[in-house]
Amino acid sequence: xxxxxxxxxxxxxxxxxxxxxxxxxxxxxxxxxxxxxxxxxxxxxxxxxxxxxxxxxxxxxxxxxxxxxxxxxxxxxxxxxxxxxxxxxxxxxxxxxxxxxxxxxxxxxxxxxxxxxxxxxxxxxxxxxxxxxxxxxxxxxxxxxxxxxxxxxxxxxxxxxxxxxxxxxxxxxxxxxxxxxxxxxxxxxxxxxxxxxxxxxxxxxxxxxxxxxxxxxxxxxxxxxxxxxxxxxxxxxxxxxxxxxxxxxxxxxxxxxxxxxxxxxxxxxxxxxxxxxxxxxxx
Amino acid sequence: xxxxxxxxxxxxxxxxxxxxxxxxxxxxxxxxxxxxxxxxxxxxxxxxxxxxxxxxxxxxxxxxxxxxxxxxxxxxxxxxxxxxxxxxxxxxxxxxxxxxxxxxxxxxxxxxxxxxxxxxxxxxxxxxxxxxxxxxxxxxxxxxxxxxxxxxxxxxxxxxxxxxxxxxxxxxxxxxxxxxxxxxxxxxxxxxxxxxxxxxxxxxxxxxxxxxxxxxxxxxxxxxxxxxxxxxxxxxxxxxxxxxxxxxxxxxx
Amino acid sequence: xxxxxxxxxxxxxxxxxxxxxxxxxxxxxxxxxxxxxxxxxxxxxxxxxxxxxxxxxxxxxxxxxxxxxxxxxxxxxxxxxxxxxxxxxxxxxxxxxxxxxxxxxxxxxxxxxxxxxxxxxxxxxxxxxxxxxxxxxxxxxxxxxxxxxxxxxxxxxxxxxxxxxxxxxxxxxxxxxxxxxxxxxxxxxxxxxxxxxxxxxxxxxxxxxxxxxxxxxxxxxxxxxxxxxxxxxxxxxxxxxxxxxxxxxxxxxxxxxxxxxxxxxxxxxxxxxxxxxxxxxxxxxxxxxxxxxxxxxxxxxxxxxxxxxxxxxxxxxxxxxxxxxxxxxxxxxxxxxxxxxxxxxxxxxx
Numbered sequence: 091x092x093x094x095x096x097x098x099x100x101x102x103x104x105x106x107x108x109x110x111x112x113x114x115x116x117x118x119x120x121x122x123x124x125x126x127x128x129x130x131x132x133x134x135x136x137x138x139x140x141x142x143x144x145x146x147x148x149x150x151x152x153x154x155x156x157x158x159x160x161x162x163x164x165x166x167x168x169x170x171x172x173x174x175x176x177x178x179x180x181x182x183x184x185x186x187x188x189x190x191x192x193x194x195x196x197x198x199x200x201x202x203x204x205x206x207x208x209x210x211x212x213x214x215x216x217x218x219x220x221x222x223x224x225x226x227x228x229x230x231x232x233x234x235x236x237x238x239x240x241x242x243x244x245x246x247x248x249x250x251x252x253x254x255x256x257x258x259x260x261x262x263x264x265x266x267x268x269x270x271x272x273x274x275x276x277x278x279x280x281x282x283x284x285x286x287x288x289x290x291x292x293x294x295x296x297x298x299x300x301x302x303x304x305x306x307x308x309x310x311x312x313x314x315x316x317x318x319x320x321x322x323x324x325x326x327x328x329x330x331x332x333x334x335x336x337x338x339x340x341x342x343x344x345x346x347x348x349x350x351x352x353x354x355x356x357x358x359x360x361x362x363x364x365x366x367x368x369x370x371x372x373x
Numbered sequence: 374x375x376x377x378x379x380x381x382x383x384x385x386x387x388x389x390x391x392x393x394x395x396x397x398x399x400x401x402x403x404x405x406x407x408x409x410x411x412x413x414x415x416x417x418x419x420x421x422x423x424x425x426x427x428x429x430x431x432x433x434x435x436x437x438x439x440x441x442x443x444x445x446x447x448x449x450x451x452x453x454x455x456x457x458x459x460x461x462x463x464x465x466x467x468x469x470x471x472x473x474x475x476x477x478x479x480x481x482x483x484x485x486x487x488x489x490x491x492x493x494x495x496x497x498x499x500x501x502x503x504x505x506x507x508x509x510x511x512x513x514x515x516x517x518x519x520x521x522x523x524x525x526x527x528x529x530x531x532x533x534x535x536x537x538x539x540x541x542x543x544x545x546x547x548x549x550x551x552x553x554x555x556x557x558x559x560x561x562x563x564x565x566x567x568x569x570x571x572x573x574x575x576x577x578x579x580x581x582x583x584x585x586x587x588x589x590x591x592x593x594x595x596x597x598x599x600x601x602x603x604x605x606x607x608x609x610x611x612x613x614x615x616x617x618x619x620x621x622x623x624x625x626x
Numbered sequence: 627x628x629x630x631x632x633x634x635x636x637x638x639x640x641x642x643x644x645x646x647x648x649x650x651x652x653x654x655x656x657x658x659x660x661x662x663x664x665x666x667x668x669x670x671x672x673x674x675x676x677x678x679x680x681x682x683x684x685x686x687x688x689x690x691x692x693x694x695x696x697x698x699x700x701x702x703x704x705x706x707x708x709x710x711x712x713x714x715x716x717x718x719x720x721x722x723x724x725x726x727x728x729x730x731x732x733x734x735x736x737x738x739x740x741x742x743x744x745x746x747x748x749x750x751x752x753x754x755x756x757x758x759x760x761x762x763x764x765x766x767x768x769x770x771x772x773x774x775x776x777x778x779x780x781x782x783x784x785x786x787x788x789x790x791x792x793x794x795x796x797x798x799x800x801x802x803x804x805x806x807x808x809x810x811x812x813x814x815x816x817x818x819x820x821x822x823x824x825x826x827x828x829x830x831x832x833x834x835x836x837x838x839x840x841x842x843x844x845x846x847x848x849x850x851x852x853x854x855x856x857x858x859x860x861x862x863x864x865x866x867x868x869x870x871x872x873x874x875x876x877x878x879x880x881x882x883x884x885x886x887x888x889x890x891x892x893x894x895x896x897x898x899x900x901x902x903x904x905x906x907x908x909x910x911x912x913x914x915x916x917x918x919x920x921x922x923x924x925x926x927x928x929x930x931x932x933x934x935x936x937x938x939x940x941x942x943x944x945x946x947x948x949x950x951x952x953x954x955x956x957x958x959x960x961x962x963x964x965x966x967x968x969x970x971x972x973x974x975x976x
Binding site: 102308346350 | 739915920
Binding site: 402405406408409519520523526527535536537539540543544546547548549551552553559560561584585586587588590591592594595598 | 657658659660662680681685690691860861862863864865866867870871883884886888897899902903904918951953954955
């Protein structure tokens with residue numbers, strides 16, 4: 091009778107998912123599919139930056155944090171690429187055009203593109219690391235003249251594991267981008283490099299003081315790639331990484347994504363190497 | 374259009390059939406499940422079994438060569454296999470037999486007729502066939518049975534918790550048995566039962582098997598601190614999980 | 627109204643009974659030799675003479691398993707899972723647990739606001755009870771500075787013999803005291819009694835840690851790689867009791883449950899713990915905090931280091947629950963004191 095005078099019920103729940111329709115599905119490899127999504131409610135825009143992630147839901151199956159792989163310059167939709175590894179992702183793989191999924195987000199901090207403008211960019215992508223970086227690459231391509239030299243190094247297991255192969259062909263043909271690719275295991279048609287991605291770094295001609303290196307890949311890769319980048323004298327504040335964790339809430343509460351004192355879902359997933367180099371739990 | 378219902382058959386191997394009884398104990402929930410499935414073979418609850426099943430629910434452990442043949446045949450026909458209860462999922466109480474050489478076990482049970490019987494070391498069924506769903510427990514908990522059937526019908530995996538019973542026990546705010554000077558296998562036993570036994574004044578016997586990465590050394594120290602000798606500790610660890618011989622060995626060392 | 631009032635013990639149950647107008651009453655009650663917070667149906671069940679309850683009162687504003695969302699799979703639909711949040715009175719809370727409430731507030735009132743938490747908390751009236759004697763060998767409330775009331779409640783009760791002194795700390799408090807003739811104004815003699823109680827407490831409550839909190843921060847900054855964590859990890863059985871009973875642990879998991887029509891369901895959050903094997907694992911199976919010693923260290927750092935950097939607040943309340951509940955007898959006070967000792971030895975070069 092009296093307390094209700096004090097506080098109204100907060101109607102807003104940060105756990106509520108927005109419906110998004112799948113408008114295109116593209117299978118890249120045996121394990122990976124790209125989904126193009128559009129929010130259903132009044133064509134509301136999904137305002138994000140490359141490097142951010144969304145919590146994707148299928149009710150009854152659960153929810154998982156998934157990197158956005160498109161760029162905000164792609165208007166009217168956003169894209170995610172999903173590897174079939176668990177309960178939710180295998181169910182996602184069964185979805186078709188016209189199906190609806192739940193979306194929360196975007197969450198986290200994306201790539202600091204505001205720092206990148208006017209500078210050279212070296213992108214190092216290993217395995218699934220290309221997924222968030224593809225959004226960044228598309229963003230850079232769109233604003234190409236605002237950046238200096240752009241180098242892209244891509245490593246994957248074998249040619250048939252390569253994601254976005256249709257676009258990668260184009261990157262290679264762009265005159266204003268240096269694109270190099272390496273695989274662990276080649277097939278007979280492969281004409282690129284064979285070997286570790288770290289082996290490509292010494293051959294890149296760069297000006298360390300004006301280069302931002304952006305590295306995304308499996309946990310093991312960071313240590314070796316960063317070592318090579320530091321050898322090239324790129325300052326550690328100009329080395330940008332994105333870390334994978336299992337963010338359950340995206341709100342800095344549930345604790346799963348914590349690295350020492352920071353929450354990846356809020357302080358990351360994109361970090362300056364200088365900010366996390368001393369955190370033991372980072373890599 | 375009405376979807377045709379999945380056909381389910383129940384089979385038992387070496388067990389007490391108590392877990393099948395738990396299925397009957399589902400009461401009205403069973404009726405809800407029967408909206409989606411049709412039971413074609415269930416010895417404990419029906420009289421005219423058929424053999425046109427898609428889903429096999431298997432109770433009991435494997436303890437004879439004949440069991441192996443029979444269960445392999447079931448797996449061939451079934452699209453989905455559910456292991457029902459501790460005997461099927463982890464070997465269960467039957468596996469205590471594995472702690473002694475087989476011929477001695479036979480002698481103990483059959484005395485002078487021992488040579489007339491054949492036996493093999495007790496195995497949980499996944500040591501013989503592929504299992505799609507596990508329902509742990511001795512007996513199984515009705516809620517978990519319902520949950521597994523839901524997952525099956527939705528076509529998704531059922532994730533058995535990989536944390537210890539203590540987690541659920543604390544959420545239920547039970548007084549810890551160790552504080553009552555009793556001991557309990559809760560700290561290393563896989564949860565999912567909602568600390569059923571402790572809620573009802575019992576200890577945890579470990580019927581759901583050990584979690585993936587149990588702190589056996591720490592548990593051993595705790596039990597020893599509470600006054601148990603090595604053999605009592607081994608008994609604790611092997612009442613249900615004697616199949617996993619390595620634990621016995623680790624503790625002895 | 628004055629900031630202090632008083633109630634005679636003979637009128638106490640009368641007051642308790644009158645609280646039912648203000649929502650459901652929860653308070654400490656006996657269970658199997660321990661105490662637990664439970665709904666109080668008969669005021670005689672309430673037992674204010676208790677050592678910390680098994681679970682802290684966090685279960686009332688951050689329940690073990692809580693509905694977040696209602697959904698339909700097809701067609702896609704979501705709705706509020708909880709329509710009504712009820713008023714309730716949390717009665718007889720120790721000052722350590724009130725410190726815990728303050729810590730949780732700091733976390734859940736941060737943007738983005740956690741609607742469930744805030745909706746519950748906004749409907750909670752907190753009535754504290756001051757401890758007059760140290761509870762047992764496990765608590766470390768004096769070192770954490772939480773053995774005396776420091777706000778965070780609506781009402782604080784202090785037993786001064788045949789009556790309780792009531793500290794009124796909110797407008798809500800006034801409304802559960804007003805129009806009750808047996809609740810009287812304090813006179814100066816009552817204030818004197820209160821001061822005397824506090825003076826006496828100063829003598830019998832001793833600091834449990836061998837160092838002050840300022841030193842502690844330096845200790846935790848330096849001893850991340852200490853061997854002490856290895857020892858703690860070796861003894862830890864990984865049961866997660868320490869985090870479940872902690873008034874400032876709030877990690878959780880999110881899961882869906884579907885009803886038997888296979889279309890309607892609920893999304894829940896469920897208490898989870900950094901001590902669990904799968905807690906820091908990612909989809910590919912990589913575990914970013916493997917091993918029990920790293921996990922135990924993480925727990926301590928979430929009490930004694932990270933929240934100080936983030937919120938300028940220690941997240942250990944000193945309630946002693948983690949040590950009391952640990953069957954491996956990992957004792958927080960002992961761990962902290964060994965860390966302090968090691969730090970001192972390192973500093974002087976031993």
